[in-house]
Amino acid sequence: MSNKSLEEMAEKAKMASLILAGVNADLKNQALLAMASALEAHSSEILSANSHDLEFAKKENLAGPLLARLALNENKVAGMAQGIRSVAGLPDPVGECQMAMELDEGLTLTRVSCPLGVIGAIFESRPDAVPQISSLCLKSGNAVILKGGTEAQHSNRIIVEQLREAVSKVPGVPVDAIQLIETREEVAEMLKQDEYINLVVPRGSNAFVRYVQDNTRIPVLGHSEGLCHVYIDAKADPDKTVAIVLDSKLQYPAACNAMETLLIHSEVATHLLPRLVDALREKNVDLVGCARSCSLVPGLNRADDAEWDAEYNDLKLAIKLVDSMDDAIAHINRHGSGHTDTIITEDTPAADRFMNEVDSSSVMLNASTRFADGFRFGLGAEIGISTNKTHARGPVGLEGLVIYKYKLKGQGQTVAEYANSNGKSFTHKKLPLVPGDG
């Protein structure tokens, strides 16, 4: 594929996004419902394309968990359709009035949410990501250029075909709101289209997110792995501690919000650490510890310094004793990835300070790190978990796909009238927000 054609795709997406920005909620939802029905109606074609992908993946010896994520069945296709329908059911994130102010009599300013424009979304092998991301983008009035995993190529192609076909039947909704690219070369070209693309959402390894950041001037909503901590304070409740530590490590060890390092206050380590180690060992967790933890627990392997920066995403855990909450906070801010960190304590002021001073997108008290997730957080849908500190942070729902514009309505006012001391002056009076008055 030539660069020219990628630029053309990006330009088409931009044109589609400008139209989509003016499409009302009803019409967008009509398109979403048509997309859902189209997937159900063409379930057998989708499954046959998917079996193609699976065959190839097996030949390539794709690992078991990846194969499982790649594989579709009737239920999963129904789930995709259901996912699109629930996005249709969410409130429209566009046109929401966020601020209203009278600047002067007859001169009114509002700040109203609006789409970003064109999203470039790059993701992994799960074909279910295609309808999920497409529907979130369309709902928020954005055009999207999708790049899925190569393993899911046939599945993604037919799914996108069906989504586009469905959109094309809803007059007023531009079909180029959803486009698919398939190769790494196209991704490289896409990253150059900063004239047309407003946000790139890469989901993958830290290295991949970094590659994207290094190769584009388009803003990046990074979704990468997480190095999450649980800190057991001197005032921790033992039973809560055991429950939270086990859940944070074991409930889904491959997830980005699973715990990788356990910090424990030295005052309670003698008492609590052996109990925790027993419980973790029973679940086959490979444990390494600092010198002091090793001296407390027989048979614990010594952690080298690199362990504090390791994201295992597996049944492995590093354990470290600290002498104060300040030491715990300093360790987390130095070694953490700013994803999710939990304190276990009954000391409320300590918890508040921990939650203020730990510089992570989700900070928790007496709760498993695994709660950091768009669905559990009640966001309705999730485009990803952002490791950014700008625009959108932590679990990101539809609000991460919109921005705002200022709308000023006047009656012929000029700035010159306000420029001199003897002229008009601003009232700057906050006005009540009127729902739906975007």
Added chain:
Amino acid sequence: MSNKSLEEMAEKAKMASLILAGVNADLKNQALLAMASALEAHSSEILSANSHDLEFAKKENLAGPLLARLALNENKVAGMAQGIRSVAGLPDPVGECQMAMELDEGLTLTRVSCPLGVIGAIFESRPDAVPQISSLCLKSGNAVILKGGTEAQHSNRIIVEQLREAVSKVPGVPVDAIQLIETREEVAEMLKQDEYINLVVPRGSNAFVRYVQDNTRIPVLGHSEGLCHVYIDAKADPDKTVAIVLDSKLQYPAACNAMETLLIHSEVATHLLPRLVDALREKNVDLVGCARSCSLVPGLNRADDAEWDAEYNDLKLAIKLVDSMDDAIAHINRHGSGHTDTIITEDTPAADRFMNEVDSSSVMLNASTRFADGFRFGLGAEIGISTNKTHARGPVGLEGLVIYKYKLKGQGQTVAEYANSNGKSFTHKKLPLVPGDG
């Protein structure tokens, strides 16, 4: 200066930012008031350093307007101090509860505003930008590394010295919250410190903002020039039209929110354009026009295609006839810079459509483009006018220097309890926002 020392500065700024994130509003305001007093108390030293800069600038034949921006006097120093005091008087943007939700009984999620961390601010010759940006960053709990214009080197140095000296006298507020760099080489090194710096705010030409975007993986809050349009609709009121056109072009032609292209509906051009041209020519505005405008107005020079993309920032204006509002919107979305665009009309539905479909950070009805400004918009203070579409857009006040974190408070809950159909389920009940309950 070696790269090592820039990395050290960035690391110090990071450390300072982590402390500053936990500093309460009173203490931050105390530091701000001390900063204001310090500038007043050392006014004579600041003016003497400034005369040094001026002398050098005159030798270098710096242009008159630049000299005027560089020059300080007693009044301007008092104005700087006053500016800092008004920032102290603004509400604290940190710790604001933006969302509260019960996920389940005894499991409460809040979303609370917090500082970004470390800001890299690069700006032009005005020394007043130093206290302005420093105070906005400190107020929002961020550390800042400043790079001002080389012409203002001596002025900037003494101002930063005084600001740091003032901060150092307020226990608990880290002095490295404000640091200064002075060379282009240091800027290049600063752009590499993505481990420590969270946002770069460049203020300058489009080319400079682009240079910054091309040379960093740190998010960039671009502030560049603007290509603003006024569109005179078929239903425009003639008197409002004349007032707005003149103000948008003439009130401050060098500003980024001044009009560069005038679009006029062909139905009213015959009637209105000669009158506008007379008024603009009387103010010595150099006019160029499309073929059709030239045929309507004697002596108008023909605009070549490049004019539609030209940002004059000067007494020059390009004029184009359009046959519909759709043509005007398409022209603006193609050639505009997404800054500020105005429609003049008495047709409310047309105005609403224009304001929805023009993809600019500020869209206006019957008001001068020159209103697009943080002070006029009532934001209290302005870090810049962002040409981004992510994070912060348009005139940006303190809210552009903060992000949020999620805080989850539980009582020992685990995700496993919610994972099975026979387990607990989420209530996801919105809770009222309690002011100051961050």
